[in-house]
Amino acid sequence: MFDVASHEPDKGFLAESTVWTFGGFGLSHVKAPSLRASRSNALVRRNPVDHWVITLGQHVTTGLGGGVSLNVPPRIPFVVSLGREMVSQRAHDERLQLYLPRDSFGDLAPVLDAMQGQALDKPLGKLLGDYIGLLQRNASELSQADLPRLTNAVRSMVLACIAPTVDHSIHATSLIDLSRREKARQVIERHLRQPSLGPATLCREMGMSRTQLYRLLHDEGGVARFIQRRRLLQSYAELSDPLNRRSITVIAETLCFQDASSFSRAFRQEFGMTPRDVRAAWSTGQALALPSDTDPDAEFTTLRQCLGRF
Numbered sequence: 001m002f003d004v005a006s007h008e009p010d011k012g013f014l015a016e017s018t019v020w021t022f023g024g025f026g027l028s029h030v031k032a033p034s035l036r037a038s039r040s041n042a043l044v045r046r047n048p049v050d051h052w053v054i055t056l057g058q059h060v061t062t063g064l065g066g067g068v069s070l071n072v073p074p075r076i077p078f079v080v081s082l083g084r085e086m087v088s089q090r091a092h093d094e095r096l097q098l099y100l101p102r103d104s105f106g107d108l109a110p111v112l113d114a115m116q117g118q119a120l121d122k123p124l125g126k127l128l129g130d131y132i133g134l135l136q137r138n139a140s141e142l143s144q145a146d147l148p149r150l151t152n153a154v155r156s157m158v159l160a161c162i163a164p165t166v167d168h169s170i171h172a173t174s175l176i177d178l179s180r181r182e183k184a185r186q187v188i189e190r191h192l193r194q195p196s197l198g199p200a201t202l203c204r205e206m207g208m209s210r211t212q213l214y215r216l217l218h219d220e221g222g223v224a225r226f227i228q229r230r231r232l233l234q235s236y237a238e239l240s241d242p243l244n245r246r247s248i249t250v251i252a253e254t255l256c257f258q259d260a261s262s263f264s265r266a267f268r269q270e271f272g273m274t275p276r277d278v279r280a281a282w283s284t285g286q287a288l289a290l291p292s293d294t295d296p297d298a299e300f301t302t303l304r305q306c307l308g309r310f
Contacts, residue, residue: 001039001043001047001049001082002037002038002039002043003037003038003039003040003043004035004036004037004038005035005036005038006033006034006035007033007034007035007036008033008034011033013032013033013035014033015030015031015032015033016029016030016031016032017029017030017031017032018030020136020139022142022147022150022151023147023148023151024101024104024105024147024148024150024151024154025098025099025100025101025104025105025151025154026098026099026101027096027097027098027099027132027135027136027139028096028097028099029094029095029096029097029136030093030094030095030097031093031094032092032093033092034090034091034092035089035090036087036088036089037087037088037090038086038087038088039082039084039085039086039087040085041085044082044083044084044085048083049082049083050081050082050083050102051081051082051083051099051100051101051102052079052080052081052082052099052100052102052105052108052112053079053080053081053082053097053098053099053100054077054078054079054097054098054100054120054128054132054158055077055078055080055095055096055097055098056075056076056077056095056096056097056129056132056133057072057074057075057090057093057094057095058074058075058093058094058095059074059090059091059092059093060072060073060074060090060091061078061088061089061090061093062088062089062090063086063087063088063089064085064086064087064117069117070088070117070119071119072119073119073121075126075129076119076120076121076125076126076129077119077120077125077126077128077129077132078117078118078119078120079112079115079116079117079118079120079162080116080117081112081113081116083102084116086117096132096133096136098132098135098154100112100154100158104151105155105158107155108155108158108159111158111159111162111163112158112162115162120161120162123207124160124161124162124164125161125162127161127176127179127180127183128157128158128161128162128179130179130180130182130183130186131157131161131175131178131179131182133182133186134178134179134182134303135154137182138303142303142304146304146307149307149308149310150307150310152310153172153175153306153307153310156168156171156172156175156310157172157175157176157179159171159172160172160175160176174305174306174309175306177216178303178306180206180208180216181216181217181220183206184202184206184213184216184217184226185230187201187202187205187206188202188226188227188230189230192230192231192234192255192256193254193255193256194256195256197227197256198223198224198227199213199214199223202223228266229270231255231256231257232266232267232270232271234255235251235252235255235263235267235275236267236271236278238251239251239275239278239279239282240278240282241282242282242283248260248263248264248275248276248279251275252275263275
């Protein structure tokens with residue numbers, strides 16, 4: 001599909017590619033060194049795949065797509081069509097690519113063709129990037145029965161984020177809220193060890209008002225509860241690591257709990273066991289199962305609930 005040239009051929013070309021096929025569309029996660037990828041008109045004719053691709057990279061992407069210049073900042077999704085000539089230059093990168101075949105998404109042709117070579121740098125475009133990340137996190141948990149509804153859900157989310165109208169937004173409300181909660185999770189993970197983490201940080205980085213934020217996280221127990229839960233899950237991960245020799249007190253302090261006793265109370269209330277129980281079990285190779293309602297990947301269940309509406 002592409003002619004690829006490494007910018008540093010003397011260092012070899014160490015790359016990874018993981019691909020999920022969902023029936024109506026595909027998703028890939030690629031790690032690759034600095035490169036130049038081109039798809040000439042001659043190559044398009046030889047290999048007439050014409051899927052749209054919505055890409056989310058970690059570094060700047062520059063080049064040309066269908067006669068349109070590309071200069072896309074990190075973590076901003078952009079749209080290209082494999083049915084058009086393109087050249088892409090990028091540094092060592094890790095990227096997600098959502099492949100939308102015309103056979104499955106032909107009704108989106110006017111919308112996606114109009115966005116060819118454009119960065120989706122508005123709030124809803126960035127939210128689509130968060131949704132693509134959510135798909136990756138959920139990919140291995142979805143069943144064959146989920147796939148038809150998932151295709152419809154992706155269609156609704158793409159329309160709501162690229163061609164926002166009242167009707168499109170209403171149809172994708174549950175997915176939009178889910179993607180915003182995923183964004184909140186990402187912001188919290190970045191600031192997990194900062195005592196100042198709170199509503200102000202989330203509002204600033206998510207571009208939301210306090211009212212919108214409180215409404216978004218109401219079903220999660222509120223903003224403070226959502227933050228505390230992520231910190232407790234991180235503490236569980238650290239206590240479960242046999243190579244982590246830091247004391248329980250130090251782990252509690254670095255995750256911004258007031259003291260070891262308040263941390264232990266919160267931990268026991270969340271997991272039904274003490275921090276000492278978890279450390280002792282893992283040190284002897286006896287892993288303790290988390291209660292189902294404290295599964296750190298509970299977003300999977302939420303996504304399935306959303307799919308029931310499509």
